[in-house]
Amino acid sequence: MKLLLAGIVLVAIVVILALHARPKEEKPPPKDKLDDLRPLLRGINYLLTDQPDQALRTLIEVAHHHSELAEVYLALGEMFRARGEYMRAVRIHQSLLARPNLSAELQLQAAWALAKDYHAGGLLDRALRQYARVLELAPDHLPALEASLRIREDSSEWDEALKLLARIERLEGNRRPAHRAALLAQKALQALQQGQLLQAQSLADEALALDRSCGAAWLVHLRSALQRDDADQTCKVLHDWREHAQASWPAAVAEAAQRASSQVRDGVFRWLRAHTPDEAAALFWIENEYRLGGVRAAEEAAKALGMEQPQSLRSWIRLQAFVRSDRIGALARDWSKTLPNWRCKQCGVELREIRWRCPQCHQWNTMQPITEEDACAPPS
Numbered sequence: 001m002k003l004l005l006a007g008i009v010l011v012a013i014v015v016i017l018a019l020h021a022r023p024k025e026e027k028p029p030p031k032d033k034l035d036d037l038r039p040l041l042r043g044i045n046y047l048l049t050d051q052p053d054q055a056l057r058t059l060i061e062v063a064h065h066h067s068e069l070a071e072v073y074l075a076l077g078e079m080f081r082a083r084g085e086y087m088r089a090v091r092i093h094q095s096l097l098a099r100p101n102l103s104a105e106l107q108l109q110a111a112w113a114l115a116k117d118y119h120a121g122g123l124l125d126r127a128l129r130q131y132a133r134v135l136e137l138a139p140d141h142l143p144a145l146e147a148s149l150r151i152r153e154d155s156s157e158w159d160e161a162l163k164l165l166a167r168i169e170r171l172e173g174n175r176r177p178a179h180r181a182a183l184l185a186q187k188a189l190q191a192l193q194q195g196q197l198l199q200a201q202s203l204a205d206e207a208l209a210l211d212r213s214c215g216a217a218w219l220v221h222l223r224s225a226l227q228r229d230d231a232d233q234t235c236k237v238l239h240d241w242r243e244h245a246q247a248s249w250p251a252a253v254a255e256a257a258q259r260a261s262s263q264v265r266d267g268v269f270r271w272l273r274a275h276t277p278d279e280a281a282a283l284f285w286i287e288n289e290y291r292l293g294g295v296r297a298a299e300e301a302a303k304a305l306g307m308e309q310p311q312s313l314r315s316w317i318r319l320q321a322f323v324r325s326d327r328i329g330a331l332a333r334d335w336s337k338t339l340p341n342w343r344c345k346q347c348g349v350e351l352r353e354i355r356w357r358c359p360q361c362h363q364w365n366t367m368q369p370i371t372e373e374d375a376c377a378p379p380s
């Protein structure tokens, strides 16, 4: 709604300026000028009395009578997009682009606005084509490159994403090693899924050379070791991951717990006992033991991992969910069913499963385990 009001105010200002800027010889007699201004004043009045819908209708009328004012159309298009009326915004911007003699600057603005309409409306192929059109008009349009990159990332098109990132880096004159590493790691995970083990490993190495804290790249090496049933290599990756990317390390333990064969699991468990995992990591292991062998197995694992007395209330309640078969255990299990385990350090969004790219702020490698006491309130 704030965006809408801002848009309406923008339209009003544009129209007032335009009316004032009219050449003198075109200046209508005072009565006509008042007629010109009347709908605008009515629109502003609606705005002041908090009736944005009527304000919008009136300002559309103004734009209709002053069709030479491309800026009015641009502002209206912004408003329709802000209201979620994407196709109306699209029509406005398309009709603007179809006008002959539109200045290069306005053409660029309309093309950019149209691309954002498609993007906001979920028409991603059209948005990509339109962002490309913007980049034809202005090859150094950084926001169009960033927006295209986001679409490629959303669609897991990593090669295209890497090309766009290279263009952004060239334009900024700055490298983004962590971002590049994150994209290479995703490409590696994709290769691993398709059974291309060697390519996956080499991509993961390339990613780690750029950013040792890239959790997704470590995940590629961990999954490779687990696929080969190699306990020593699994423990080595766990060791290196912890050393270089501690924030995401509990995800490594969760992965090993869930995917290891029983033989590898024994080796990993011995390694964990010897290397005292933090609470978040230990809880992932214990949770998996509970799934496999119930309360008794979880209880033994908790004892072996030194987790009988967790430091925080949150960890204590989570532990009770796995090691007790009484009423408290049942309550703790209910409580922890929807409990988020990860929080984005950038935007604060909380998630149950780790995500290498935050679904809210779209930043890479920003998830940290939630461990602190203040997070112990049950999620609403």
Ligand SMILES: [Zn+2]
Pocket (backbone or CB within 6 Å): 344, 345, 346, 347, 348, 349, 358, 359, 360, 361, 362, 363, 366
């Ligand atoms: Zn975030």
